[in-house]
Amino acid sequence: MNLNATARRMPIVILIVGCMMAAFAFGPRSSLGFFLSPISFERGWSREVIALTLAIQMLVWGAVQPVAGAIADRFGVTAVFCIGAILYSAGLCTMAYSTTPAIFYLSGGLVGIGIAGCSFTLVLAAFAKLMPERWRSFSFGAGTAAASFGQFLFSPLAVALISTFHWQTALLILSVIVLLLIPMSMALYTSPRSVPSTSIRQQSMLQAVGEALRHRSFVFLILGYFTCGFQTFFHLRTLTGLSTRSGAVS
Numbered sequence: 001m002n003l004n005a006t007a008r009r010m011p012i013v014i015l016i017v018g019c020m021m022a023a024f025a026f027g028p029r030s031s032l033g034f035f036l037s038p039i040s041f042e043r044g045w046s047r048e049v050i051a052l053t054l055a056i057q058m059l060v061w062g063a064v065q066p067v068a069g070a071i072a073d074r075f076g077v078t079a080v081f082c083i084g085a086i087l088y089s090a091g092l093c094t095m096a097y098s099t100t101p102a103i104f105y106l107s108g109g110l111v112g113i114g115i116a117g118c119s120f121t122l123v124l125a126a127f128a129k130l131m132p133e134r135w136r137s138f139s140f141g142a143g144t145a146a147a148s149f150g151q152f153l154f155s156p157l158a159v160a161l162i163s164t165f166h167w168q169t170a171l172l173i174l175s176v177i178v179l180l181l182i183p184m185s186m187a188l189y190t191s192p193r194s195v196p197s198t199s200i201r202q203q204s205m206l207q208a209v210g211e212a213l214r215h216r217s218f219v220f221l222i223l224g225y226f227t228c229g230f231q232t233f234f235h236l237r238t239l240t241g242l243s244t245r246s247g248a249v250s
Helices: 003-008 013-028 030-045 048-073 077-095 101-118 120-130 133-164 167-179 181-188 205-213 216-250
Strands: none
Touching: 013 077, 013 101, 013 120, 013 133, 013 167, 030 133, 030 205, 048 077, 048 101, 048 120, 048 167, 077 101, 077 120, 077 167, 077 181, 120 133, 120 181, 120 205, 133 167, 133 181, 167 181, 205 216
């Protein structure tokens, strides 16, 4: 397949498509807090059910992300994007038709695995492989910003879909949008990594993690994620749901 060589000659196409993918992948899961009120009202569940589902989603995402990255590095990002988008979409569909909290928790796990396979971190990994060196720094910043823009874009979209249709229909529409990542991922095709030369130092996963943990800057970076991802995200989603519920009551 000569798509990789073609893509290298068109970095602007890679940048635009990659940024769209970052926004489309990161946006839907950032809007799930707006579903707290209608789901709780219709299913009769407490907000803790939705909050725990989002917590499961986040924890599974974090746990699976290194595995997804390793697979993408070995076999190429496109296959991982496709599988991730399918699981992501399946999780949103399962969420729409969940009739018990247990199934709803399962949907959170599916969404978490799906996001690990098609989030902006893999888009940045594709940029690192496909972009010319002079484009690389700019593309990293643009891809990260596009993911944040996805949160801004999909929040009002989710509210509009819930108001216009039904929360179940809104989730199904979001699941279809996620599937658009599959054709878009073809623009970020990267060839599977060949078997490394014996002259290159081999390193296991545990050895790589151990080497990283010996760098103080890496440890500080990881500790920062516990503030951003664990505390701030959970609080933000809870407050979003509560504010939505308050608006509905008033």
